[in-house]
Amino acid sequence: MSAETVAAEKKSLFTPFNIIAGIILIAGLVVTVMRFTGGLGAVTNLDQNNPWGIWIGFDLLCGVALAAGGYTTSAACYVFGLKKYHSAVRPAILTAFLGYALVVFALHYDVGRPWRLPYPIFVQQGTTSLLFEVGLCVFLYLTVLFIEFTPAMFEWLGMKKIRNVVVKLTLALTIMGVVLSTLHQSSLGALFTIAPSKLHPLWYSQYLPVFFFVSSICAGLSMVIFEGTLSHKPMHHLMDEEYLDNHDGLILGFGKAASLVLFGYFSIKVIGLAYDNNWHYLTTGYGAWFLVEMLGFVALPSFLYAIGVRDRSIPVIKWAAALTVLGIVVNRFNISLVAFNYQLPSAQRYFPSWGEITISLFVVTIGVLVFRFVSTRMPIFYEHPDYKGEH
C-alpha cells in the first residue's frame, strides 16, 4: 500500500461528519451508562406530573410519523399502480425500517424495565389500552418492513431463491403495511384522547386519531422528498439512471399529493375546531401558537407545494418538504409537551435535560450511520445488475 492511499484512507475516516458523529456516540454511551445505573431520574427532567418527555415526544411520536414514507411510497407504487415511483420504494422502505427499529431502540431508554417490552404481546394483553394497539402494530409492522427490506439484502448476499419468494409477497406485505400504519399512526394520536383534562382544548379532539393519520401521510410524502434531497449529494455516485431520471418526476408527483393532503389536513383541523366550538381560545397565548402551527406549518407548505408544482420548481418543493417535516415535529411536540399539562403552573412544567437531548441525538446519529452503511453496500439507490427491471 502506497503512502498516498494510506493518507487518503485516514482523511476519509476523520471527516467533520465522522468526528461529530463520534463525539455524539461517545456522549450517548456515557448517558446510557448513567441511565441504567442511576435510573431515569439521573438523566431526565421527568417528574411525577410529567411522565413523558422528548423520548416519547420526539423519538416515538416524531420517529413514527417521519417513518411514514415507507407505507405511503410502497402504497403509491404497488397498490395505486404508480410504477414511475418504483425507484423511491427501496430508500423509503429502508428509512422506515430503520426509523421503526430506532423507535423501539429508543424506547429501551424510556420504559422502566425494557426487557419486559414483549410483555404486552406475549404475557398479558391489556386490550383496552391504545398503547397496546400501538405496541402490537409497531411490532407487526417492524416485521413487515424487515421482510419488505430483505430482497435488497438477499440480492447483496446473492441468495436468489429466497429473494424471489419474498418479492412475490410484495402486494400482500404492502397492504398489511398500510393497514398496520393506519392503525398505529392514528392510535398514537388516540393515546391522548384519554386525557381531555390535561391537553389544551385547541389540541384535544375526539378526531386526534384522524389528525394523526392524515398528517402522517403529509409526513411520509414530505420525508421521501426531504430524505431524497439529503442523500442526493453524498450518495450520488450510487444512484443509477432510473433513480436519477425519475427523481424530479417523483418530487413533482409527491409534491402535488402533499399539497392536497396538507390542504385536507388543514380543513379537518378547522372542522375539529368548529365541532368543539373552540374558536374563543384563538385569542389566547396558546391560540397564537396554534395559529403559528396551522398557518406557518400547514397552510404555508401546502401553498408552497402548489406553487412549486405549478412552476415545476424543484427547490420550492424541497423547501416546502423541509417546512412540512419541521411542522410535523412542531405538531407532535405541541401535543405531547407544549399543550400537555397546560393547566400546571410554569414552575412545574417540563423542559428536556441535556441527557435526554443527548440520547435523542445519539439515536438519530445511529440511524444516519446505519443508513449510510446499508445504502453504500446494498442495492438501494440502484437496481442490482442481476435483477434489472424485474420488480
Add this chain to the structure above:
Amino acid sequence: MLRRTFLGLLGAAGASVALPMSAKAGGKKFGPHPDTQGVLFDATRCIGCRQCEAACNEVNELPAPDKKFDDLSVLDTERRTDEKTYTIVNKYQTETGPVFRKSQCNHCLEPACASACFVKAFKKEPNGAVSYDASVCVGCRYCMVACPFSIPAYEYGEPLTPRVMKCTMCAPRLAEGKLPGCVERCPKEALTFGPRDELIKIARARINAFPGKYVDHVYGEHEMGGTSWMYISGQPFSEIGLREDLGTASAPELTAGALASVPIVVGLWPVLLGGIYAVSKRKDKIANDERVMAVKDALSKAADQAEKKLHEELSKAETASQRRIEVEVKKAVEEALSAKDEDAEKSEEEA
C-alpha cells in the same frame, strides 16, 4: 404455502386485536360492583393534622419523610403524592379561612390507569380498590398520563426495577377486616369508610342537614364515571384543588371510539386497497391491450399497403415484360422478314 401461513397468522393477529377490543368498546355502561367500598372525605372536618399521612406511612412501610409528620409547616407549600407518599394533606386559603383537603388515589369505578395499561397491571377489585401488579409492569407510565387526578407516581431513582406507586386503599388490611390506615387514625372522623352507595347517602344527609355549611355536590359521585373515594366540602371544589371540569365520561368511554375503529380498519382497508389495486391493474391491462391492438392495427395496415404496392409493382412489371416481349417478337419478325428479303435479292442476282 409460506404466503398462506403468513397471511393466516397476520389475519389471526388482526382478529385478536379486533375481537376483545370491540367487546370492550361497545359503549356499554357497567354499574359499580355491588360490594364496592369507598371512603367519604369531609373537608369541613379535616384539621390538617397529618395523622392520616403518618398512618399511611406506617401501614405501607414507606420510607421516612424528610420532615416529621407533626411538623405542620410542610402544609405551607402545595404537595402531591409521590413514590414515597401515597397520601398528602394540602392547605387551601379560602374566604372563610384555611381549608384542608386530603389527596390520594380516588379508586375510580372505571379507572383511567386500568384502561390505559397495556399489560393489565391495574385492576379494579370487587372490594373497590384499584390494585397494581408490579410483576408485569413495563414502566411505560401511560397510567400517569391517563390519570385525571395525577395520582400514580414513579420510582425515577430506580435504575432497573422501578414501580408505579399509589394508594392501595389498604387492600391487605381490608382483607383482614380492618379499616384503611388513614381512616382508622383520623381523630376528627373526617374520613368515613363503607359501601359506596351508603357513603353517598351519608353525604347527602349531611348536606341536607346543614345546607349552609356544604356545597350541594358530592365530588366523585359522577366525576370521570364515578370514584370510590368521594369528597364533600364547604367551599367550591375548584378552590380546594379538585378540578370541576373533568366531566362525567369515564376513561373507557373517552377511548371507545378510537378502539372501535380498529376492527373496521382491519376489515375494510384490505378490501379497499385490494379494490384499488385491482382497478389500477385493470387500467394497466386495458392500456396495454389498447397498445397491443393499435400496434396490430398499424402492422396489418402496413402489411395491406405493402401487398397492394407489391401487386401494383408486379402488374406494372408484367405489362413491362409483355411489352418487351412484344418488342422482341416484333424485332425478331422484322429481322426474319429482312433476312427473307435479302435471300430473295441474292437468288434474283444469282439467277
